[in-house]
Amino acid sequence: MAVSADDAALIQLLPGWHQDVVGNNSTVSESRVGYEDGQLYISFEADNQSGNGVNANSTYQVGALGQDDAEDGLDNQGIAGVSSDDVLYGSAAPGPSDNEIEDDPAFALCNESDETYEFELTYDADSAPTDSSDVDSEDAAAVLVGSADDTWGAAFAMDMTDNAGRVSTELSPGECLYVSLIINVGDVDSTDTPDWEGSLVVNAGENPPSGNNIDN
Protein backbone atom coordinates (compact mmCIF):
# COMPACT_ATOMS: atom_id res chain seq x y z
CA MET A 1 0.00 0.00 0.00
CA ALA A 2 1.42 3.33 -1.01
CA VAL A 3 1.11 6.49 1.03
CA SER A 4 0.68 9.33 -1.41
CA ALA A 5 1.03 13.05 -1.27
CA ASP A 6 -2.14 15.08 -1.41
CA ASP A 7 -1.76 15.64 -5.12
CA ALA A 8 -1.59 11.97 -5.92
CA ALA A 9 -3.90 10.26 -3.45
CA LEU A 10 -7.36 8.84 -3.97
CA ILE A 11 -8.67 11.96 -2.29
CA GLN A 12 -6.69 14.74 -3.87
CA LEU A 13 -6.22 18.10 -2.26
CA LEU A 14 -4.87 20.45 -4.88
CA PRO A 15 -3.92 24.12 -4.52
CA GLY A 16 -5.44 26.37 -7.13
CA TRP A 17 -2.07 26.86 -8.77
CA HIS A 18 -1.68 23.12 -9.33
CA GLN A 19 -1.51 22.19 -12.98
CA ASP A 20 -4.54 19.96 -12.60
CA VAL A 21 -6.64 22.86 -11.33
CA VAL A 22 -5.88 26.26 -12.87
CA GLY A 23 -2.13 26.20 -13.23
CA ASN A 24 -0.35 29.38 -14.18
CA ASN A 25 -3.54 31.37 -14.41
CA SER A 26 -4.20 30.95 -10.72
CA THR A 27 -4.02 34.00 -8.47
CA VAL A 28 -3.32 31.79 -5.49
CA SER A 29 0.11 32.06 -3.90
CA GLU A 30 1.96 28.95 -2.87
CA SER A 31 2.62 30.65 0.43
CA ARG A 32 -1.08 30.89 1.14
CA VAL A 33 -2.13 27.46 -0.07
CA GLY A 34 0.63 24.97 -0.58
CA TYR A 35 2.16 21.71 0.43
CA GLU A 36 4.37 20.84 3.33
CA ASP A 37 5.61 17.28 3.44
CA GLY A 38 3.06 16.45 0.80
CA GLN A 39 0.20 17.81 2.87
CA LEU A 40 -1.91 20.74 1.83
CA TYR A 41 -1.96 23.73 4.14
CA ILE A 42 -3.73 27.06 4.24
CA SER A 43 -1.60 29.70 5.86
CA PHE A 44 -1.49 33.40 6.49
CA GLU A 45 1.56 33.03 8.65
CA ALA A 46 5.16 34.07 8.14
CA ASP A 47 6.67 33.03 4.87
CA ASN A 48 9.83 33.95 3.08
CA GLN A 49 8.67 37.53 2.87
CA SER A 50 8.31 39.88 5.79
CA GLY A 51 4.53 39.95 5.75
CA ASN A 52 2.89 37.41 7.95
CA GLY A 53 -0.80 37.94 8.32
CA VAL A 54 -3.87 40.03 7.68
CA ASN A 55 -4.50 43.57 8.82
CA ALA A 56 -7.28 44.85 10.99
CA ASN A 57 -9.98 46.58 8.96
CA SER A 58 -9.18 44.50 5.94
CA THR A 59 -10.55 41.90 3.60
CA TYR A 60 -8.37 39.22 2.09
CA GLN A 61 -9.57 36.72 -0.43
CA VAL A 62 -7.90 33.65 -1.83
CA GLY A 63 -9.52 32.36 -4.98
CA ALA A 64 -12.46 33.71 -6.93
CA LEU A 65 -16.05 33.95 -5.80
CA GLY A 66 -18.84 33.99 -8.31
CA GLN A 67 -22.11 35.82 -7.84
CA ASP A 68 -24.11 32.69 -7.05
CA ASP A 69 -21.31 31.34 -4.87
CA ALA A 70 -21.31 34.47 -2.78
CA GLU A 71 -25.06 34.68 -2.49
CA ASP A 72 -25.48 30.99 -1.71
CA GLY A 73 -22.50 30.68 0.52
CA LEU A 74 -22.39 33.97 2.31
CA ASP A 75 -25.70 35.79 2.17
CA ASN A 76 -28.17 32.94 2.29
CA GLN A 77 -26.34 31.12 5.03
CA GLY A 78 -26.11 34.21 7.16
CA ILE A 79 -22.43 34.04 7.99
CA ALA A 80 -21.67 36.77 10.50
CA GLY A 81 -19.14 39.37 9.54
CA VAL A 82 -19.00 38.87 5.80
CA SER A 83 -21.39 39.10 2.88
CA SER A 84 -21.29 39.11 -0.88
CA ASP A 85 -20.68 42.86 -0.70
CA ASP A 86 -17.24 42.11 0.71
CA VAL A 87 -16.12 39.99 -2.22
CA LEU A 88 -13.07 41.44 -3.94
CA TYR A 89 -12.51 39.10 -6.82
CA GLY A 90 -14.72 37.05 -9.08
CA SER A 91 -18.04 37.70 -10.73
CA ALA A 92 -19.49 38.62 -7.33
CA ALA A 93 -17.17 41.63 -7.14
CA PRO A 94 -17.28 44.88 -9.06
CA GLY A 95 -14.84 44.83 -11.91
CA PRO A 96 -14.21 42.92 -15.07
CA SER A 97 -13.62 39.45 -13.68
CA ASP A 98 -16.35 36.96 -14.40
CA ASN A 99 -14.57 34.10 -12.68
CA GLU A 100 -16.44 31.58 -10.59
CA ILE A 101 -14.87 29.52 -7.84
CA GLU A 102 -13.93 26.70 -10.15
CA ASP A 103 -12.15 29.13 -12.48
CA ASP A 104 -9.66 30.14 -9.82
CA PRO A 105 -10.17 28.38 -6.47
CA ALA A 106 -7.94 28.48 -3.43
CA PHE A 107 -7.87 24.71 -3.55
CA ALA A 108 -9.78 21.76 -4.92
CA LEU A 109 -10.85 18.50 -3.34
CA CYS A 110 -11.07 15.85 -6.02
CA ASN A 111 -12.33 12.31 -5.97
CA GLU A 112 -9.69 10.40 -7.85
CA SER A 113 -11.06 7.00 -6.98
CA ASP A 114 -13.30 5.10 -9.34
CA GLU A 115 -16.36 5.19 -7.14
CA THR A 116 -18.76 7.88 -6.10
CA TYR A 117 -18.45 8.89 -2.48
CA GLU A 118 -20.09 11.20 -0.07
CA PHE A 119 -17.51 13.70 1.13
CA GLU A 120 -17.88 15.56 4.35
CA LEU A 121 -15.89 18.66 5.21
CA THR A 122 -15.56 19.76 8.78
CA TYR A 123 -13.63 22.60 10.26
CA ASP A 124 -12.17 22.04 13.71
CA ALA A 125 -11.29 25.39 15.22
CA ASP A 126 -8.53 25.49 17.79
CA SER A 127 -8.69 29.24 18.16
CA ALA A 128 -10.30 32.26 16.56
CA PRO A 129 -10.29 36.01 17.10
CA THR A 130 -13.66 35.75 18.77
CA ASP A 131 -11.97 33.88 21.61
CA SER A 132 -11.17 37.38 22.78
CA SER A 133 -14.01 39.06 24.62
CA ASP A 134 -13.13 42.23 22.72
CA VAL A 135 -13.90 40.73 19.33
CA ASP A 136 -17.37 39.80 18.20
CA SER A 137 -18.26 37.70 15.21
CA GLU A 138 -19.12 40.75 13.11
CA ASP A 139 -15.50 41.84 13.31
CA ALA A 140 -13.80 38.59 12.43
CA ALA A 141 -14.93 36.28 9.69
CA ALA A 142 -12.93 33.68 7.87
CA VAL A 143 -15.08 31.59 5.58
CA LEU A 144 -14.40 28.78 3.18
CA VAL A 145 -16.83 28.93 0.30
CA GLY A 146 -17.06 25.87 -1.87
CA SER A 147 -18.87 24.56 -4.85
CA ALA A 148 -18.63 21.35 -6.80
CA ASP A 149 -18.17 21.73 -10.51
CA ASP A 150 -20.82 19.27 -11.57
CA THR A 151 -23.15 19.17 -8.64
CA TRP A 152 -26.58 20.66 -8.54
CA GLY A 153 -26.29 21.98 -5.07
CA ALA A 154 -25.78 25.50 -3.87
CA ALA A 155 -22.41 26.73 -2.77
CA PHE A 156 -21.62 26.12 0.87
CA ALA A 157 -19.80 28.21 3.40
CA MET A 158 -17.82 27.01 6.39
CA ASP A 159 -17.22 29.51 9.11
CA MET A 160 -13.70 29.05 10.47
CA THR A 161 -14.57 30.95 13.59
CA ASP A 162 -16.20 28.04 15.31
CA ASN A 163 -16.80 24.35 14.90
CA ALA A 164 -20.18 24.80 13.27
CA GLY A 165 -18.88 24.26 9.78
CA ARG A 166 -19.83 20.85 8.47
CA VAL A 167 -21.01 20.14 4.97
CA SER A 168 -21.21 17.14 2.78
CA THR A 169 -21.55 16.54 -0.90
CA GLU A 170 -21.37 13.66 -3.28
CA LEU A 171 -18.49 13.59 -5.71
CA SER A 172 -18.38 11.29 -8.66
CA PRO A 173 -15.12 9.81 -9.88
CA GLY A 174 -13.00 12.61 -11.25
CA GLU A 175 -15.26 15.29 -9.84
CA CYS A 176 -13.90 18.09 -7.71
CA LEU A 177 -15.12 20.42 -5.04
CA TYR A 178 -13.64 23.88 -5.42
CA VAL A 179 -13.09 26.10 -2.42
CA SER A 180 -12.16 29.76 -2.02
CA LEU A 181 -11.44 31.66 1.16
CA ILE A 182 -12.50 35.10 2.28
CA ILE A 183 -11.34 36.78 5.47
CA ASN A 184 -12.99 39.93 6.74
CA VAL A 185 -11.55 41.62 9.80
CA GLY A 186 -13.07 44.66 11.40
CA ASP A 187 -11.84 47.25 13.81
CA VAL A 188 -9.94 44.98 16.18
CA ASP A 189 -6.73 45.43 18.10
CA SER A 190 -4.40 43.50 15.86
CA THR A 191 -1.66 43.50 18.47
CA ASP A 192 -3.78 41.40 20.77
CA THR A 193 -6.15 39.36 18.67
CA PRO A 194 -6.14 35.56 18.71
CA ASP A 195 -5.41 33.94 15.39
CA TRP A 196 -7.50 31.52 13.45
CA GLU A 197 -5.94 28.15 13.98
CA GLY A 198 -7.59 24.89 13.14
CA SER A 199 -7.89 21.96 10.85
CA LEU A 200 -9.91 21.21 7.80
CA VAL A 201 -11.09 17.63 8.00
CA VAL A 202 -12.24 15.62 5.02
CA ASN A 203 -14.21 12.45 5.60
CA ALA A 204 -15.26 10.19 2.79
CA GLY A 205 -16.94 6.83 2.77
CA GLU A 206 -19.57 4.62 1.34
CA ASN A 207 -21.82 5.46 4.22
CA PRO A 208 -22.62 9.11 3.88
CA PRO A 209 -21.54 10.97 6.96
CA SER A 210 -23.85 13.35 8.69
CA GLY A 211 -23.87 17.04 7.96
CA ASN A 212 -25.61 19.62 5.89
CA ASN A 213 -25.81 18.20 2.45
CA ILE A 214 -25.32 20.79 -0.22
CA ASP A 215 -26.84 18.57 -2.89
CA ASN A 216 -30.50 19.07 -3.55
Added chain:
Amino acid sequence: MKRRSILVGLGSASVGASTLVGSGAFSAANVRRDTSIDVVPDSDALIGLGPCRGPQGQPSSNGVYVVEENGQFALQISEENDNFAGDGINVESIYWFDNVFEVCNQSDHGVCVDFRLDVPEIPGPVPHEYEAEYGFSAGDDAVVFYEGDDRDAVIDMSPLEPRAEGYHLAPGECLCIGFVVRAFGFDAGTDIFEDASLSITAFAGDECDTEEPGDGDDGDDGKDGEDGEDEPDETEDFEGLKAISFVAFCTGDDTVPDIQSVDVKHTKDNGEPVEIEWESNDTIEVVVLFGGQEWYLFDVDNATQGTALMSADDNSFGAGRAADDFAAGNGSAGITFGTDGSDYVRCQSSPCYGEKGFKVEESGGSFDVADGEETNKECNKGPT
Protein backbone atom coordinates in the same frame (compact mmCIF):
# COMPACT_ATOMS: atom_id res chain seq x y z
CA MET B 1 -22.38 29.64 -11.96
CA LYS B 2 -25.10 27.72 -13.78
CA ARG B 3 -25.08 24.71 -11.58
CA ARG B 4 -28.70 23.78 -11.63
CA SER B 5 -29.39 24.21 -15.33
CA ILE B 6 -26.43 22.17 -16.54
CA LEU B 7 -26.57 19.41 -14.01
CA VAL B 8 -27.24 16.45 -16.22
CA GLY B 9 -24.83 17.22 -18.98
CA LEU B 10 -21.88 17.95 -16.77
CA GLY B 11 -22.66 15.08 -14.47
CA SER B 12 -22.43 12.69 -17.30
CA ALA B 13 -19.19 14.14 -18.50
CA SER B 14 -17.71 13.78 -15.09
CA VAL B 15 -18.61 10.14 -14.81
CA GLY B 16 -17.14 9.52 -18.21
CA ALA B 17 -13.91 11.11 -17.18
CA SER B 18 -13.71 8.93 -14.13
CA THR B 19 -13.00 5.89 -16.19
CA LEU B 20 -9.79 7.57 -17.22
CA VAL B 21 -8.63 8.82 -13.90
CA GLY B 22 -10.02 6.22 -11.55
CA SER B 23 -7.37 4.51 -9.50
CA GLY B 24 -9.21 2.34 -7.06
CA ALA B 25 -11.73 2.69 -4.28
CA PHE B 26 -11.85 2.71 -0.52
CA SER B 27 -14.33 2.16 2.26
CA ALA B 28 -13.70 5.26 4.29
CA ALA B 29 -11.12 7.97 4.58
CA ASN B 30 -10.25 10.81 6.87
CA VAL B 31 -7.86 13.61 6.00
CA ARG B 32 -7.00 16.47 8.33
CA ARG B 33 -5.14 19.55 7.17
CA ASP B 34 -3.91 22.57 9.12
CA THR B 35 -5.09 26.09 8.58
CA SER B 36 -3.76 29.23 10.20
CA ILE B 37 -4.59 32.88 9.74
CA ASP B 38 -2.86 35.49 11.85
CA VAL B 39 -4.26 38.94 12.48
CA VAL B 40 -1.22 41.18 12.73
CA PRO B 41 -0.35 44.88 12.95
CA ASP B 42 -0.29 46.84 9.70
CA SER B 43 3.47 46.98 9.67
CA ASP B 44 3.72 43.20 9.59
CA ALA B 45 0.85 42.25 7.34
CA LEU B 46 1.03 40.93 3.82
CA ILE B 47 -0.03 44.38 2.69
CA GLY B 48 2.19 46.43 4.94
CA LEU B 49 1.40 49.99 5.90
CA GLY B 50 3.53 52.49 7.73
CA PRO B 51 5.68 55.59 7.41
CA CYS B 52 7.86 55.92 4.33
CA ARG B 53 11.39 54.70 4.88
CA GLY B 54 14.71 55.80 3.55
CA PRO B 55 17.29 53.59 1.91
CA GLN B 56 18.59 52.41 5.26
CA GLY B 57 15.14 51.67 6.59
CA GLN B 58 14.83 54.76 8.70
CA PRO B 59 11.42 56.52 8.77
CA SER B 60 11.09 59.62 6.63
CA SER B 61 10.85 62.94 8.41
CA ASN B 62 7.19 63.24 7.47
CA GLY B 63 6.62 59.76 8.80
CA VAL B 64 5.79 61.44 12.10
CA TYR B 65 2.29 61.99 10.75
CA VAL B 66 1.76 58.25 10.59
CA VAL B 67 0.63 56.64 13.80
CA GLU B 68 -0.19 53.05 14.57
CA GLU B 69 -2.81 52.49 17.22
CA ASN B 70 -3.89 49.01 18.14
CA GLY B 71 -1.91 47.80 15.19
CA GLN B 72 -3.74 50.03 12.73
CA PHE B 73 -2.08 52.70 10.67
CA ALA B 74 -3.59 56.19 10.60
CA LEU B 75 -2.63 59.63 9.35
CA GLN B 76 -2.78 62.23 12.07
CA ILE B 77 -1.99 65.87 11.51
CA SER B 78 -3.72 67.11 14.60
CA GLU B 79 -3.16 67.84 18.25
CA GLU B 80 -3.75 64.17 18.99
CA ASN B 81 -0.42 63.33 17.41
CA ASP B 82 2.35 63.98 19.91
CA ASN B 83 5.08 63.29 17.39
CA PHE B 84 5.18 66.88 16.23
CA ALA B 85 4.55 70.32 17.64
CA GLY B 86 1.43 72.10 16.52
CA ASP B 87 -2.19 71.23 16.15
CA GLY B 88 -2.58 71.08 12.42
CA ILE B 89 -2.29 73.14 9.29
CA ASN B 90 -3.27 76.77 8.89
CA VAL B 91 -6.52 77.92 7.42
CA GLU B 92 -6.18 79.52 4.01
CA SER B 93 -2.95 77.70 3.27
CA ILE B 94 -1.39 75.05 1.12
CA TYR B 95 0.82 72.37 2.69
CA TRP B 96 2.85 69.69 0.98
CA PHE B 97 3.72 66.57 2.88
CA ASP B 98 6.25 64.57 0.86
CA ASN B 99 7.06 60.94 1.63
CA VAL B 100 4.52 60.32 4.39
CA PHE B 101 3.23 56.77 4.29
CA GLU B 102 3.94 53.71 2.25
CA VAL B 103 2.11 50.65 1.08
CA CYS B 104 4.31 47.61 0.82
CA ASN B 105 3.75 44.30 -0.85
CA GLN B 106 5.10 41.96 1.78
CA SER B 107 3.77 38.85 0.12
CA ASP B 108 5.58 36.74 -2.42
CA HIS B 109 3.11 37.60 -5.17
CA GLY B 110 3.08 40.63 -7.39
CA VAL B 111 0.00 42.73 -6.72
CA CYS B 112 -1.85 45.61 -8.29
CA VAL B 113 -2.69 48.18 -5.64
CA ASP B 114 -5.49 50.69 -5.94
CA PHE B 115 -6.61 53.47 -3.60
CA ARG B 116 -9.99 54.93 -2.87
CA LEU B 117 -10.83 57.87 -0.70
CA ASP B 118 -13.67 60.33 -0.73
CA VAL B 119 -11.68 63.52 -0.88
CA PRO B 120 -13.50 66.68 0.24
CA GLU B 121 -13.71 69.62 -2.11
CA ILE B 122 -12.14 72.99 -1.55
CA PRO B 123 -14.98 75.16 -0.24
CA GLY B 124 -13.15 78.23 -1.46
CA PRO B 125 -12.77 80.84 -2.50
CA VAL B 126 -9.19 80.31 -3.56
CA PRO B 127 -7.13 83.49 -3.79
CA HIS B 128 -6.28 84.38 -7.33
CA GLU B 129 -2.54 84.11 -6.80
CA TYR B 130 -2.91 80.46 -5.75
CA GLU B 131 -5.17 79.70 -8.67
CA ALA B 132 -2.69 81.28 -11.03
CA GLU B 133 0.36 79.57 -9.59
CA TYR B 134 -0.97 76.13 -8.76
CA GLY B 135 -3.95 75.79 -11.07
CA PHE B 136 -6.66 74.75 -8.65
CA SER B 137 -9.83 76.45 -7.60
CA ALA B 138 -12.87 76.04 -5.39
CA GLY B 139 -14.56 72.71 -5.98
CA ASP B 140 -11.31 70.87 -6.71
CA ASP B 141 -10.03 68.24 -4.32
CA ALA B 142 -8.81 69.69 -1.05
CA VAL B 143 -6.26 66.91 -0.71
CA VAL B 144 -4.25 65.40 -3.53
CA PHE B 145 -2.03 62.36 -3.11
CA TYR B 146 1.11 61.76 -5.10
CA GLU B 147 4.04 59.39 -5.35
CA GLY B 148 6.70 60.04 -2.73
CA ASP B 149 8.04 63.53 -3.27
CA ASP B 150 6.97 63.79 -6.89
CA ARG B 151 4.14 66.27 -6.71
CA ASP B 152 3.34 65.81 -10.37
CA ALA B 153 2.80 62.08 -10.06
CA VAL B 154 -0.76 62.34 -8.77
CA ILE B 155 -2.48 59.23 -7.45
CA ASP B 156 -6.09 58.84 -8.47
CA MET B 157 -8.20 58.13 -5.39
CA SER B 158 -11.52 58.05 -7.21
CA PRO B 159 -13.48 54.79 -7.40
CA LEU B 160 -12.51 53.90 -10.92
CA GLU B 161 -11.87 50.46 -12.24
CA PRO B 162 -9.13 49.33 -9.89
CA ARG B 163 -6.75 47.68 -12.27
CA ALA B 164 -6.94 50.54 -14.73
CA GLU B 165 -5.46 52.99 -12.27
CA GLY B 166 -3.56 50.71 -9.92
CA TYR B 167 0.13 50.40 -9.14
CA HIS B 168 1.95 47.18 -9.63
CA LEU B 169 4.12 46.26 -6.67
CA ALA B 170 6.55 43.40 -6.93
CA PRO B 171 7.20 41.29 -3.83
CA GLY B 172 9.03 43.45 -1.31
CA GLU B 173 8.30 46.63 -3.20
CA CYS B 174 6.74 49.69 -1.59
CA LEU B 175 4.92 52.72 -2.87
CA CYS B 176 5.66 55.81 -0.82
CA ILE B 177 2.93 58.43 -0.85
CA GLY B 178 2.84 62.11 -0.09
CA PHE B 179 -0.01 64.57 -0.26
CA VAL B 180 -0.86 68.24 -0.50
CA VAL B 181 -3.60 69.88 1.54
CA ARG B 182 -5.25 72.92 0.01
CA ALA B 183 -7.12 74.40 2.95
CA PHE B 184 -9.06 77.26 1.45
CA GLY B 185 -12.48 78.01 2.83
CA PHE B 186 -12.36 75.60 5.76
CA ASP B 187 -13.15 76.92 9.20
CA ALA B 188 -10.47 76.67 11.84
CA GLY B 189 -10.91 73.47 13.78
CA THR B 190 -12.37 71.57 10.83
CA ASP B 191 -11.33 67.96 10.48
CA ILE B 192 -10.95 67.75 6.72
CA PHE B 193 -11.09 63.98 6.74
CA GLU B 194 -13.72 63.52 9.37
CA ASP B 195 -15.19 60.03 9.03
CA ALA B 196 -13.18 59.41 5.88
CA SER B 197 -11.36 56.15 5.45
CA LEU B 198 -8.71 55.23 2.96
CA SER B 199 -9.38 51.99 1.16
CA ILE B 200 -6.43 50.14 -0.29
CA THR B 201 -7.12 47.20 -2.55
CA ALA B 202 -4.48 44.80 -3.78
CA PHE B 203 -5.16 42.25 -6.48
CA ALA B 204 -2.83 39.36 -6.93
CA GLY B 205 -1.63 38.20 -10.26
CA ASP B 206 -2.72 41.24 -12.17
CA GLU B 207 -0.69 43.67 -14.15
CA CYS B 208 -1.65 47.29 -13.92
CA ASP B 209 -2.00 49.78 -16.68
CA THR B 210 -0.07 52.45 -14.85
CA GLU B 211 3.68 52.60 -14.57
CA GLU B 212 5.42 50.98 -11.70
CA PRO B 213 6.33 53.38 -8.89
CA GLY B 214 9.56 55.19 -9.44
CA ASP B 215 9.66 54.47 -13.13
CA GLY B 216 9.77 56.99 -15.88
CA ASP B 217 10.17 60.71 -15.74
CA ASP B 218 8.91 61.62 -12.34
CA GLY B 219 9.52 65.27 -12.90
CA ASP B 220 12.01 65.81 -10.13
CA ASP B 221 15.68 66.45 -10.16
CA GLY B 222 16.59 63.10 -11.47
CA LYS B 223 16.36 61.02 -8.36
CA ASP B 224 13.36 58.98 -7.38
CA GLY B 225 11.33 59.72 -4.32
CA GLU B 226 12.39 58.54 -0.92
CA ASP B 227 10.27 55.48 -1.14
CA GLY B 228 12.78 53.21 0.42
CA GLU B 229 12.75 50.66 -2.30
CA ASP B 230 14.25 52.29 -5.35
CA GLU B 231 17.43 50.69 -6.46
CA PRO B 232 20.26 53.01 -7.36
CA ASP B 233 20.03 54.15 -10.94
CA GLU B 234 22.02 52.13 -13.40
CA THR B 235 24.12 55.18 -14.04
CA GLU B 236 25.25 55.25 -10.44
CA ASP B 237 28.84 54.24 -10.13
CA PHE B 238 30.15 52.32 -7.16
CA GLU B 239 33.73 52.47 -8.36
CA GLY B 240 34.46 55.67 -6.51
CA LEU B 241 33.41 54.25 -3.15
CA LYS B 242 35.68 52.71 -0.58
CA ALA B 243 35.27 49.03 0.09
CA ILE B 244 33.73 48.07 3.42
CA SER B 245 36.24 46.72 5.92
CA PHE B 246 33.75 46.12 8.68
CA VAL B 247 30.19 46.85 9.69
CA ALA B 248 29.25 47.47 13.32
CA PHE B 249 25.85 47.34 14.96
CA CYS B 250 24.88 49.33 18.03
CA THR B 251 21.70 48.88 20.04
CA GLY B 252 21.73 52.11 22.00
CA ASP B 253 21.42 50.28 25.29
CA ASP B 254 24.95 48.91 25.71
CA THR B 255 24.01 45.39 24.72
CA VAL B 256 25.55 43.16 22.10
CA PRO B 257 23.00 42.52 19.36
CA ASP B 258 22.31 39.14 17.85
CA ILE B 259 22.97 39.79 14.18
CA GLN B 260 21.28 37.31 11.90
CA SER B 261 22.96 38.06 8.60
CA VAL B 262 25.12 40.51 6.71
CA ASP B 263 24.97 40.06 2.97
CA VAL B 264 26.69 41.99 0.23
CA LYS B 265 24.21 44.00 -1.82
CA HIS B 266 26.53 45.84 -4.19
CA THR B 267 30.17 45.54 -5.07
CA LYS B 268 32.64 47.37 -7.20
CA ASP B 269 33.73 45.76 -10.43
CA ASN B 270 36.56 44.06 -8.58
CA GLY B 271 34.15 42.40 -6.21
CA GLU B 272 34.88 44.56 -3.18
CA PRO B 273 31.68 45.16 -1.20
CA VAL B 274 30.37 48.72 -0.94
CA GLU B 275 26.83 48.08 0.26
CA ILE B 276 25.43 45.47 2.61
CA GLU B 277 22.03 44.18 3.60
CA TRP B 278 21.64 43.16 7.20
CA GLU B 279 19.14 41.49 9.49
CA SER B 280 19.16 41.34 13.24
CA ASN B 281 17.23 39.46 15.86
CA ASP B 282 17.55 42.52 18.11
CA THR B 283 16.60 46.07 17.30
CA ILE B 284 19.45 48.21 16.05
CA GLU B 285 19.85 51.91 16.70
CA VAL B 286 22.93 52.67 14.65
CA VAL B 287 24.90 50.95 11.91
CA VAL B 288 28.49 52.02 11.31
CA LEU B 289 30.52 51.26 8.20
CA PHE B 290 34.28 51.56 8.00
CA GLY B 291 36.52 51.17 4.96
CA GLY B 292 39.76 52.78 3.86
CA GLN B 293 39.86 55.88 5.98
CA GLU B 294 36.13 56.48 5.77
CA TRP B 295 33.41 56.04 8.33
CA TYR B 296 29.67 56.22 7.80
CA LEU B 297 26.94 56.20 10.40
CA PHE B 298 23.30 55.28 9.80
CA ASP B 299 20.57 56.09 12.31
CA VAL B 300 18.20 53.22 11.69
CA ASP B 301 15.89 53.82 14.64
CA ASN B 302 15.36 50.41 16.15
CA ALA B 303 15.17 48.61 12.83
CA THR B 304 15.79 44.90 12.53
CA GLN B 305 16.86 45.00 8.91
CA GLY B 306 18.21 47.44 6.41
CA THR B 307 20.97 48.35 4.05
CA ALA B 308 24.08 50.50 4.38
CA LEU B 309 26.25 51.98 1.63
CA MET B 310 29.71 53.50 1.84
CA SER B 311 28.48 56.96 0.88
CA ALA B 312 27.01 60.10 2.39
CA ASP B 313 25.90 61.47 -0.94
CA ASP B 314 22.16 61.27 -0.53
CA ASN B 315 21.65 62.83 -3.96
CA SER B 316 23.08 59.70 -5.48
CA PHE B 317 22.85 56.97 -2.93
CA GLY B 318 21.22 57.46 0.39
CA ALA B 319 21.49 59.09 3.72
CA GLY B 320 24.74 57.85 5.18
CA ARG B 321 26.35 60.30 7.52
CA ALA B 322 30.08 60.69 7.20
CA ALA B 323 32.25 61.23 10.19
CA ASP B 324 33.26 64.85 10.61
CA ASP B 325 36.89 63.96 10.86
CA PHE B 326 36.73 61.99 7.68
CA ALA B 327 37.39 65.11 5.64
CA ALA B 328 40.59 65.67 7.59
CA GLY B 329 41.79 62.22 6.71
CA ASN B 330 42.00 61.27 10.33
CA GLY B 331 39.98 58.17 9.98
CA SER B 332 42.16 55.33 11.00
CA ALA B 333 42.34 56.29 14.66
CA GLY B 334 39.68 57.96 16.78
CA ILE B 335 36.95 59.74 14.92
CA THR B 336 33.71 61.41 15.86
CA PHE B 337 30.45 61.91 14.01
CA GLY B 338 29.87 65.25 15.69
CA THR B 339 32.39 68.05 16.10
CA ASP B 340 30.18 69.75 18.66
CA GLY B 341 31.03 67.22 21.29
CA SER B 342 27.72 65.44 20.93
CA ASP B 343 29.33 62.22 19.83
CA TYR B 344 31.78 59.91 21.50
CA VAL B 345 35.13 59.31 19.96
CA ARG B 346 34.91 56.10 18.04
CA CYS B 347 37.56 53.79 16.77
CA GLN B 348 37.80 50.41 15.14
CA SER B 349 37.72 48.61 18.46
CA SER B 350 34.83 50.75 19.72
CA PRO B 351 32.68 51.94 16.83
CA CYS B 352 29.50 52.42 18.89
CA TYR B 353 28.40 55.42 20.90
CA GLY B 354 30.07 54.79 24.24
CA GLU B 355 28.61 51.34 24.39
CA LYS B 356 29.32 47.80 23.43
CA GLY B 357 28.37 46.61 20.00
CA PHE B 358 28.93 43.90 17.46
CA LYS B 359 31.30 44.06 14.51
CA VAL B 360 31.57 41.87 11.44
CA GLU B 361 34.73 42.08 9.34
CA GLU B 362 34.82 41.63 5.60
CA SER B 363 36.65 38.49 4.56
CA GLY B 364 37.03 37.32 0.99
CA GLY B 365 34.34 39.66 -0.23
CA SER B 366 31.68 38.58 2.24
CA PHE B 367 30.70 38.95 5.88
CA ASP B 368 30.41 35.92 8.13
CA VAL B 369 28.37 36.76 11.19
CA ALA B 370 29.75 33.72 12.97
CA ASP B 371 33.16 35.37 12.89
CA GLY B 372 31.84 38.65 14.29
CA GLU B 373 33.02 40.00 17.61
CA GLU B 374 31.86 42.14 20.45
CA THR B 375 33.30 45.64 20.40
CA ASN B 376 34.55 47.66 23.33
CA LYS B 377 32.57 50.27 25.14
CA GLU B 378 35.34 52.85 24.80
CA CYS B 379 38.47 53.24 22.73
CA ASN B 380 41.82 52.28 24.17
CA LYS B 381 40.13 50.15 26.81
CA GLY B 382 39.40 46.49 26.95
CA PRO B 383 35.96 44.96 27.19
CA THR B 384 33.98 46.16 30.20
